[in-house]
Amino acid sequence: MLTLDLTNAPRWHDLAPGVRVQLRPLTTALMVATRADPEVEAMPEDATDETRAMAFAKALARRAVLAWEGIGDADGVPIDPSPAAIDALLDIWPIFEASQLTYVSKGLLLEQEKNASAPSPTGNSAGARATARVANPAKPASPSRAAKGRARTAPRG
Numbered sequence: 001m002l003t004l005d006l007t008n009a010p011r012w013h014d015l016a017p018g019v020r021v022q023l024r025p026l027t028t029a030l031m032v033a034t035r036a037d038p039e040v041e042a043m044p045e046d047a048t049d050e051t052r053a054m055a056f057a058k059a060l061a062r063r064a065v066l067a068w069e070g071i072g073d074a075d076g077v078p079i080d081p082s083p084a085a086i087d088a089l090l091d092i093w094p095i096f097e098a099s100q101l102t103y104v105s106k107g108l109l110l111e112q113e114k115n116a117s118a119p120s121p122t123g124n125s126a127g128a129r130a131t132a133r134v135a136n137p138a139k140p141a142s143p144s145r146a147a148k149g150r151a152r153t154a155p156r157g
Helices: 030-033 051-066 084-090 093-116 145-153
Strands: 009-015 019-023 067-068
Touching: 009 030, 009 093, 019 093, 030 051, 051 067, 051 084, 051 093
Parallel strands: none
Antiparallel strands: 009 019, 019 067
């Protein structure tokens, strides 16, 4: 069942021990704005999928991050989120992976679920179209060609 959060409030996400970020909800408006990000749109046609994914992830994070805890500069002094700091944070592989798993993947799982199968309003295949012919109970099924072949070549007792 799809549950709707009508509050649309920002949430805290733990990305590593002692590191957490407060993020806007992953909404359609946020995704559309990210797709239109100048850095995302400026990607060259020959850019790899990995390069495109990283540019998109950073553009999304720059829009989504509202606050964070447990992040500081080289001297260990806490810093506020900024575009450069957010990009640097996502350059840390475990942080990038955690952000994808705790934030982005929830939206992608929903997208995957809607594309996976025919509509299922009752939790079964009620929305699927039948492809098999209806069996005629008055006419018994004939054996397969393989079964007929085995019967002809079977040793006689």
